[in-house]
Amino acid sequence: DTEVTQTPKHLVMGMTNKKSLKCEQHMGHRAMYWYKQKAKKPPELMFVYSYEKLSINESVPSRFSPECPNSSLLNLHLHALQPEDSALYLCASSQSLVATNEKLFFGSGTQLSVL
Amino acid sequence: SQQGEEDPQALSIQEGENATMNCSYKTSINNLQWYRQNSGRGLVHLILIRSNEREKHSGRLRVTLDTSKKSSSLLITASRAADTASYFCAGLSGGFKTIFGAGTRLFVKA
Numbered sequence: 001d002t003e004v005t006q007t008p009k010h011l012v013m014g015m016t017n018k019k020s021l022k023c024e025q026h027m028g029h030r031a032m033y034w035y036k037q038k039a040k041k042p043p044e045l046m047f048v049y050s051y052e053k054l055s056i057n058e059s060v061p062s063r064f065s066p067e068c069p070n071s072s073l074l075n076l077h078l079h080a081l082q083p084e085d086s087a088l089y090l091c092a093s094s095q096s097l098v099a100t101n102e103k104l105f106f107g108s109g110t111q112l113s114v115l
Numbered sequence: 116s117q118q119g120e121e122d123p124q125a126l127s128i129q130e131g132e133n134a135t136m137n138c139s140y141k142t143s144i145n146n147l148q149w150y151r152q153n154s155g156r157g158l159v160h161l162i163l164i165r166s167n168e169r170e171k172h173s174g175r176l177r178v179t180l181d182t183s184k185k186s187s188s189l190l191i192t193a194s195r196a197a198d199t200a201s202y203f204c205a206g207l208s209g210g211f212k213t214i215f216g217a218g219t220r221l222f223v224k225a
Contacts, residue, residue, distance in 0.1 A: 040220075
């Protein structure tokens with residue numbers, strides 16, 4: 001199984017809502033990532049988890065709260081988002097962060113619209 | 116910040132032609148990777164070239180790396196309509212961060 005599964009595929013939320021994005025992989029990967037991608041732009045790194053611990057936070061606003069409950073799951077909790085946060089949110093995983101030879105496996109993303 | 120800058124930003128070719136995309140980067144890298152993204156979907160890893168390699172092939176893909184010029188190119192030979200997608204180069208920054216270039220949008224006309 002070389003899949004990274006993201007749910008939901010689409011999400012529309014108001015600025016006062018709280019929602020969560022979910023990501024799951026069963027490849028035994030120990031590094032997991034959240035990226036944000038605006039239309040016609042490259043993915044931008046948000047967070048990196050290694051062995052279920054947050055390793056990198058790219059100065060992401062606190063209205064985005066990541067969580068890694070176990071080695072297979074990664075969540076992104078959303079609260080009080082702004083319309084400019086509308087984007088495709090991509091989850092990825094890799095075998096580890098010891099990374100001279102690592103490739104990322106991506107999910108299909110959650111298309112988020114904030115109204 | 117982006118690791119790589121790609122050119123062209125967009126490329127339109129006929130089926131059967133070759134497509135060449137270039138990527139330049141600013142910092143030292145351990146490896147450089149190319150990914151493909153169909154519209155609105157996740158990225159798919161295509162090929163990885165290490166900093167001590169100059170050229171690598173995978174099927175219809177050929178990647179070159181020139182570390183002295185901090186540049187890489189991706190060649191897709193005998194393109195097909197199904198190759199229509201965005202292509203991104205990516206490099207490791209700060210040890211653990213895979214950072215993507217701006218991307219080239221390729222359109223292959225049948």
